Amino acid sequence: MTLVSAFDDDALGRLDAVGVTEAIRSGAVSRVEVVEAAIARTEKVNPHLNGLAYEAFAAARVRAAAKTPYGGFFDGVPTYVKDNVAVEGMPTMEGADAWHPRPELANGDFARTYLSTGLVALGKTQMSEFGFSAVAEHARLGAVRNPWNTDHTAGASSSGSGAFVAAGVVPIAHANDGGGSIRIPASCNGLVGLKPSRGRLPLDANMRQMPIRIVANGVVTRSVRDTAAFYREAENVWRSPRLEPIGDVTRPGRPRLRVAVFTKSVKRECSPEVRDHTLGTAALLESLGHHVEYLDVPPVPESFIDDFLLYWALLSFALVRGGKSRFGATFDRAKLDNLTLGLEGFAAANLHRLPVAVARLATLRRRMLSRVRDYDVLLTPTLADVPPRVGHLDPSADYDQIIERLVDWVAFTPLQNVTGDPAISLPLSHSANGLPVGMMFSARLGREATLLGLAYELEEAVPFRLVADTAGAESDIQSP
Numbered sequence: 001m002t003l004v005s006a007f008d009d010d011a012l013g014r015l016d017a018v019g020v021t022e023a024i025r026s027g028a029v030s031r032v033e034v035v036e037a038a039i040a041r042t043e044k045v046n047p048h049l050n051g052l053a054y055e056a057f058a059a060a061r062v063r064a065a066a067k068t069p070y071g072g073f074f075d076g077v078p079t080y081v082k083d084n085v086a087v088e089g090m091p092t093m094e095g096a097d098a099w100h101p102r103p104e105l106a107n108g109d110f111a112r113t114y115l116s117t118g119l120v121a122l123g124k125t126q127m128s129e130f131g132f133s134a135v136a137e138h139a140r141l142g143a144v145r146n147p148w149n150t151d152h153t154a155g156a157s158s159s160g161s162g163a164f165v166a167a168g169v170v171p172i173a174h175a176n177d178g179g180g181s182i183r184i185p186a187s188c189n190g191l192v193g194l195k196p197s198r199g200r201l202p203l204d205a206n207m208r209q210m211p212i213r214i215v216a217n218g219v220v221t222r223s224v225r226d227t228a229a230f231y232r233e234a235e236n237v238w239r240s241p242r243l244e245p246i247g248d249v250t251r252p253g254r255p256r257l258r259v260a261v262f263t264k265s266v267k268r269e270c271s272p273e274v275r276d277h278t279l280g281t282a283a284l285l286e287s288l289g290h291h292v293e294y295l296d297v298p299p300v301p302e303s304f305i306d307d308f309l310l311y312w313a314l315l316s317f318a319l320v321r322g323g324k325s326r327f328g329a330t331f332d333r334a335k336l337d338n339l340t341l342g343l344e345g346f347a348a349a350n351l352h353r354l355p356v357a358v359a360r361l362a363t364l365r366r367r368m369l370s371r372v373r374d375y376d377v378l379l380t381p382t383l384a385d386v387p388p389r390v391g392h393l394d395p396s397a398d399y400d401q402i403i404e405r406l407v408d409w410v411a412f413t414p415l416q417n418v419t420g421d422p423a424i425s426l427p428l429s430h431s432a433n434g435l436p437v438g439m440m441f442s443a444r445l446g447r448e449a450t451l452l453g454l455a456y457e458l459e460e461a462v463p464f465r466l467v468a469d470t471a472g473a474e475s476d477i478q479s480p
Contacts, residue, residue: 004048004147006041007168007468014468016223017077017171017230024076031076035064035120038078041169042122048150049167050142051160053083054090055123063120072118073233080173082158083124084131085204085217087111095127095157097140098335099327108204110217114174117233125160125173127181128395129337130319132312133157133402134184134410135393138337143390146188147467148435152387155188157181158220162189165220166467172226176207178215179312180382180413183425187382187438190427190465191220192227192455197445198420199240200231206326212311212361214417222466224455225250227424231448243446252460253453259285260375262295265411266305270384274437277429278381281439284428284461285379292379299371299378300415304364305407307357308414310350316343339406342399365419365445376450382425382438384411416442424451427464434470 007014011033015023023029039057046052060078069075081087084094086108091101107115115121126144128136136144136159144159146152147167154163158175162185165173175182177195186193201217221227228249235245261282263275270278286292320340323331333341347354372378385408393405416423423442431437443450 002048002150003467003470004045004150004167005467006045007466008037008041010037010040012037012041012168012171014168014466015171017074017221017226018223020077020171021074031064031120032061034076035060035078035122038122038170042164045147045167045169048145049147049154049163050144051125051154051163053093053124053126053160056090057122059089060120060122070118072116073229075118077119077172078122078170079119080123080125080161080164080170081111081114081121082161082174082176083127084176085110085174087121087124090124095129095131095136095138096336098323098332100330102328109202110204113202113234113238116237117230119172122170125158125164127159128156129340130316131157131178131181132316132343133339133393133395134180134406136160137390137393137395139396145390146387146435148190149433152389152435153188153393155185155387158185162186162191162220165222166190168466168468172219172221172230174217175220176215176217177417179308179417180410182218182220183382183413183423183438183440184410186220186425186427188387188436190436190467191222192224192424192426193220193438194218194227194231194424194448194451195416195422196231196448197243197422199242200448201234202238210315211358212418216417222464224452224459228452246448246452249449249452249456251453252457253450256289256291257376257450257454258374259290259292259377259379260295260299260372261292261379262298263381264296264298265384266298266300266302267407267411268384270381270411271386273431274381274383274385277437278379278439281428282379284458288457288461293375299368301360301364301367303360304415307360308418309403309407310347310353310357311361313343313347313350314354316340317347320344337395338397338399339395339402342403361418365421368419376443377454378442380412380440382413382440384409386431386433386437387435412440421445422448422451424455426455426458428458428462430465
C-alpha cells in the first residue's frame, strides 16, 4: 500500500479553491506562487498516480504572471481539464492513443465558460478510453491510481482529475459524467462530485450530437463550498434559460426533506459493507430531522440497465466506425482496447434492438417521476462496492468479463444521466481498509440548490477527511 499526498507548506497549503481565491485577493499569496505550487505538486505525485495526460505549465505560468488579472471569481486558482473537451493549444485524446494528436485551435464551448471563471489550466488529466470504463487503465498509458492506496483504482472516467484533487495537487478540477464519471471518481477519492441537471453547463459540439444527451460537465472538489461557488460563478458566465438558477448557496438548507433510500439496483444488492454505510447515512438524515423511507425494490424499470448498455455501445459503434472522419487518417482501431471494441461489436450485433431501447430511455424521466413523486431526494450508495484493485477491470481482458464486472460495480449512477436529473456524491464514509465510500443523493431536474443545501448540512455533521489527515501521508511517496 502507498498513500500519496501532495499537500505541503506552500502557497496552496490545505486551502480549497475559495480559500485560495481569498488568499490571492488578500495579498497573502500571488497567482504565480499558487500556480508554481500546483506544478511542483504535480511533478511530485504524478509518477505515483499517473493522472497527467498533457502538461501546459509554460502557458499557465505566462497567464499567472500577467500584470492584468484575467478576471473571474477564481482568478489565478490552478486547475486541470479532463482530456475530452477542447482547450486551445492542447490536444484532445479522450483517453486513447489511437491517432496522432493535434492541438486545438480554439476553446470549445465548455472551456470558454470554465476558464472564464478565472481558473488557470495547467494541462489535461487522464481518463478511460472514450470514457467507457469506470476505471482508467491502459496497456500503453498505464493506470490512474488512487491516492488513498495506489493498489486501487481512482475510478473513472474523470480519473486523473479525481486523483489530483484528492491528493492536493489542485483544489478543483474539471470532470464530466455520461454514466457516473463525476460521481465515481468522487466516491473513490473522497471528493464532492455533483453531476448537474441536463443543460446546466454547455457541452462541446461532439457531445451535443448524441441522440440522448447523457453527458454533463462539472467539477470535483474537496469542499461543498467550492462546488457551490463554481456553479454560482459559471451561471454568471453562461445560464440555461430552461432551468431555474442555482444561485448562491452558502449554507445548509432549512426545509426537512422527504428521502427515499434503496441499496438494491436493478441487477444486484450492493455489498454488505456499502449497504451498512448507506443505512448509516440514512440514520444520520433521520437524526437531522429528515423524513426517511426505505424501499425494498428500486424504483427503476427492469429494462433500464440493458437499454443503457445498448445505448452506451451505440456511442462506441459511432466512434469506432467513424474514427477516421472524426480523428483523422492516422486513426487505428487496432490500438483501441477490448472494452471499446467489445461495445462496438455488441452494438453491431444488436442494432435491431436500438429503436426500442432508445425510446424507453427517452421516456425514463417521465416514468421515474410517477414512481418517486412523493420524495424530494433519493439516497443510494454511489457505487455497489468499494474501489477495486487495479486490474479488476483491466480493459485488455475478455469483453464479457469486463462488462460483467463493470455493470456489477456501476449499478446506481447511470440513471440520472438518462433522466437528466442532478445527483451528488459525498465522501461520508470510509471502508474497513481505509478507502473512501461515497453516498449519492439525487433530486428532480433543476434542484441542485436542494442537493447543495443538504450537502452543506452533511459536511457539518460528518467533516470530510483529506488524504493529508492520514498518518504517514508525506513519507509514503518517497519511493516509487
